[in-house]
Amino acid sequence: MSLSPARQHRQRVQAEQAARQGGSVRHASGYELMLMQLGEDRRRLKGIQSTVKKAEIKVEVLPKYVPWVDGVLAADGAQQDDVLMYVMLWRVDAGDYTGALTIGRHAIRHGWSMPQSFSRNVQTLLAEEMADAAKNALMAKADFDPDLLMQTLDVIGDLDMPDQSRARLHKSLGWVLRESQPVAALNHLQQAMQLDERCGVKKDIEQLERKIRNAS
Structure with missing residues (x-):
């Protein structure tokens, strides 16, 4: 499922605005919507046992997150963003290694951590x-x-x-x-x-x- 150009633009703008806010990015409605989307896709992946099938689904869903990721990176957002951390890992699984490293570099520079369900830190996981x-x-x-x-x-x-x-x-x-x-x-x-x-x-x-x- 791909987003319309208008929605892509809106999502990227929301991401930039959220990343530039002084307060926590979690208070941004755009971020809450992305977390909901993430939860939906994670539930879908959880129901599948095949690693190959999971990778195929990640390839399918990742384009939905591109405008958000691009917006946060463009704004050089320093606030922890769990959406980006999942996208980083999914990009590795989907074979987009350059895209994963782009997020990894940003996350490490800003001292981000992996979401709570992960035992490894960002550098170890990468x-x-x-x-x-x-x-x-x-x-x-x-x-x-x-x-x-x-x-x-x-x-x-x-x-x-x-x-x-x-x-x-x-x-x-x-x-x-x-x-x-x-x-x-x-x-x-x-x-x-x-x-x-x-x-x-x-x-x-x-x-x-x-x-x-x-x-x-």
């Missing part, structure tokens, strides 16, 4: 979800842009998270770069190993070291 997206693509023999993982590393910076989570990101980056940039791949796999000895990259490191030795 690191793990992007690492898993790359891993799943490789397992499906599909390409994954290493720049997306480099951007993720940049977004999370030195923020606190479990070492295992950061290791997962370096591991996926090492795997993605194995063929095209073996030296860089080795560096990321070694970083993963330093962070988490049990992350399962020992053989990958040995193979890459051998490959680099033979090439030189």
Whole structure:
């Protein structure tokens, strides 16, 4: 279901106004309406067990949130916005990694947190979800842009998270770069190993070291 151009414009304006308000964004009627929409879509997703089907539904519903997201980002809204946090996660699941990272960067800059039902903080969720997206693509023999993982590393910076989570990101980056940039791949796999000895990259490191030795 797509919104009419008039509704899209109205939603974006509401988002900008809400984001610029001095008080809590929660008092904005536009935000309340978006939370209602979010609740409706979350209930729909909760009734489905298939991960593939859920991803398809997320692709279908995400366009409804674009004007709101664009409005908040355009206004550089600093108030916590749970709608954007769900959209960030859904964008990863739907394969819109660039869109997810755009929200992630904004959320981290303003110190936002994930909604109450989440146990992970923003940076941990982003690191793990992007690492898993790359891993799943490789397992499906599909390409994954290493720049997306480099951007993720940049977004999370030195923020606190479990070492295992950061290791997962370096591991996926090492795997993605194995063929095209073996030296860089080795560096990321070694970083993963330093962070988490049990992350399962020992053989990958040995193979890459051998490959680099033979090439030189």
